[in-house]
Amino acid sequence: MLKEISSYAERLKVELLDFMEEYIYPAEKEVEEYLENPENRWTIPPIIEELKQKAKSQGLWNLFYADDNYGKGLTNYEYAYLCEIMGRSLIAPEIFNCNAPDTGNMEVLIKYGNEEQKQEWLTPLLEGEIRSIFSMTEPTIASSDATNIQTEIIRVGNEYVINGKKWWSTGAIDPRCKIAIVMGKTDPSAEPHKQQSMILVPMDTPGIEIKRPLKVFGYDHAPTGHAEVHYNNVRVPISNLLLGEGRGFEIAQGRLGPGRIHHAMRGIGQAERALDLLIDRAEEREAFGSKLIDKDVIRVQIAESRLEIEQARLLTLSTAHKIDQYGAKAARKEIAMIKIAVPRVALNVIDRAIEVHGGGGVSQDFPLAEHYAHARTLRIVDGPDQVHIRDIAKLEIRERRKNKSIKL
Ligand SMILES: Cc1cc2nc3c(=O)[nH]c(=O)nc-3n(C[C@H](O)[C@H](O)[C@H](O)COP(=O)(O)OP(=O)(O)OC[C@H]3O[C@@H](n4cnc5c(N)ncnc54)[C@H](O)[C@@H]3O)c2cc1C
Known part of the structure; x- marks a missing residue:
């Protein structure tokens, strides 16, 4: 017999199912119609933000993180039942603040961020006020092998200078996207799994260039999108490095x-x-x-x-x-x-x-x-x-x- 879930998780499951029926499925068409208007294409459908507030006020929020401080203290096993329900609609995960890549980025900040980084970026992400990207994959190399990554993160005085080309950075075109976690090499001479680091790059930093939205079988996935992003001499303070040099892998x-x-x-x-x-x-x-x-x-x-x-x-x-x-x-x-x-x-x-x-x-x-x-x-x-x-x-x-x- 399958292990039972807690009565709290069971209650969340019922509430999620109701929320999907009452709000999410009916909103799918509204979102589509809003985005079909070329003037709206890369803007956020108001219904999305309205439903986020509603979900948040009902406690259907940040269910993904198995910790009381940041999430709802659910186990992965319990979350599996809830995440499955959200998966039934492509617009749902964001409404419950449980969407990729933000959840992964929040986990990175929770696990590896320092207090200042958490304050500046994690708090607004947990509140659903901003969005983020994870910028790892590159167009010119086989990125499934992350040791291939070419982007440079070079220390110059009190700054790191970033140069490289990324693509498939999901969420980069979203007007609410404020922060990127970029993976690159700080020391190409180190052993293969110690060359890479990850660094926080605010999206308004000079030198970040959104080259183009990519399409998936013709879908541009507006308004979040997947972008080719170039980092041209992008400078950030050394304090933006996550965990330490060589810890990217x-x-x-x-x-x-x-x-x-x-x-x-x-x-x-x-x-x-x-x-x-x-x-x-x-x-x-x-x-x-x-x-x-x-x-x-x-x-x-x-x-x-x-x-x-x-x-x-x-x-x-x-x-x-x-x-x-x-x-x-x-x-x-x-x-x-x-x-x-x-x-x-x-x-x-x-x-x-x-x-x-x-x-x-x-x-x-x-x-x-x-x-x-x-x-x-x-x-x-x-x-x-x-x-x-x-x-x-x-x-x-x-x-x-x-x-x-x-x-x-
Ligand atoms: C919709 C979408 C969203 C994405 N979002 C993000 C994102 O937010 N951030 C980000 O950084 N990336 C993102 N990606 C990129 C994705 O993670 C990469 O495409 C993936 O990791 C594969 O890397 P690659 O495209 O460079 O393929 P490659 O590494 O070039 O691999 C190509 C193919 O080679 C074959 N291959 C590879 N290794 C082996 C092996 N060992 N043995 C046999 N065959 C092998 C496989 O068939 C593989 O599909 C996204 C991609 C898509 C399509």
């Missing part, structure tokens, strides 16, 4: 572990919503003499979807539980597994739902096409599948070798 590892599990949790929600839409559509339509819902081929798709979702959810929950028990490092094989398994399932289920919707499925009239595009990126963001497959195999072989030597 350590921070990246600490940041990406929790982020990956959150992506997986939301992916389950995407699959659940797609299955709901699939069934509802099949109930409505009739073709070749019977309702779609009565056709065996559709029923097989429904059953296969349920099977896949439950397997992915169980793996996600057991991973969350292992993180709670032993920490993210001990659960790294499981984290890698859900990072691969969940997007696959989400894509399968969304694809089936698209098919059952016919032409409507790929249109803007249903959320499926956008969810599909989003789920496809999950196989790349925070480490492509191939990199996680490599890690799983490595850990599996290591365990086998260890066990064998014990038996012999």
